[in-house]
Amino acid sequence: MATRIPITMCHGTSDQGEFPLPRLHLTTLVGIAAELGFTSIDYDGLAAWRDGSGDLPEHPIMFDFDHPVTTMLEVREVLGEAGFAGNLFVNSGPMAPENVSPDTLTWAQISELVESGWHIGAHTVTHPNLSALVAEDPQGEKLQWELETCDQEIEKELGIKPRDFAFTGTSWSSVAEKKVMERYRFGRLWIVGSEYQADGDKIRYAELVGVEGEDEADGGPPMAARYITANTPPYRLPSMEFQAPLIHEASAFRAYLEGALD
Numbered sequence: 001m002a003t004r005i006p007i008t009m010c011h012g013t014s015d016q017g018e019f020p021l022p023r024l025h026l027t028t029l030v031g032i033a034a035e036l037g038f039t040s041i042d043y044d045g046l047a048a049w050r051d052g053s054g055d056l057p058e059h060p061i062m063f064d065f066d067h068p069v070t071t072m073l074e075v076r077e078v079l080g081e082a083g084f085a086g087n088l089f090v091n092s093g094p095m096a097p098e099n100v101s102p103d104t105l106t107w108a109q110i111s112e113l114v115e116s117g118w119h120i121g122a123h124t125v126t127h128p129n130l131s132a133l134v135a136e137d138p139q140g141e142k143l144q145w146e147l148e149t150c151d152q153e154i155e156k157e158l159g160i161k162p163r164d165f166a167f168t169g170t171s172w173s174s175v176a177e178k179k180v181m182e183r184y185r186f187g188r189l190w191i192v193g194s195e196y197q198a199d200g201d202k203i204r205y206a207e208l209v210g211v212e213g214e215d216e217a218d219g220g221p222p223m224a225a226r227y228i229t230a231n232t233p234p235y236r237l238p239s240m241e242f243q244a245p246l247i248h249e250a251s252a253f254r255a256y257l258e259g260a261l262d
């Protein structure tokens, strides 16, 4: 079978919501990936494989995270105990001095993640709904400010020029993708179900990423849309949310990973 790379997403650990992800449950899920022999990779490894300059480990996986929240320190421990590292996409707004809260990582703490092998990407400043933003910002000027300012903050504070971008929420626009393509190497989406918002309208996720077939009985897009392959559009990469029904249960997550091993 052609290479399929599983990719997970969450916003740190959480006791909240219908599908909570406390440390213990994250430890269980991460342990399944370790047991099945997966090795975590970052976006540099993904890029090297796709451009032919590097090889993947036998069973690659990506652990993505969005937002600079302090529970990421707990996530680092859980991943680190299993020999994994994550990819963190930072929206810089919460890091501004006037917005600082005890729930927000400091730049020094993000530097510690980098020292642990974590990869840093960009996630705008104010986290706009990109699909809705099109109506008020058709030329993408506000969006351009969001991307430039986030990049500048990350480069100033961490000395890292972000090359990878995570779209906000389940919102996408063609203007945003065009701007993202001008600045970054990859753009990553977020799968919590089968639907997406694109250019102000509802759309099936599968349609957005050009994967054929019906949505699955679990309420998510076709299985083929849930992994990164050699053919996945680089600015429409998937990621599977841990705190949504598709992979929250240990058995569902195991089945997702096994789908990359066939």
Ligand SMILES: [Zn+2]
Residues within 6 Å of the ligand: 066, 067, 123, 127, 167, 168, 169
């Ligand atoms: Zn976000």
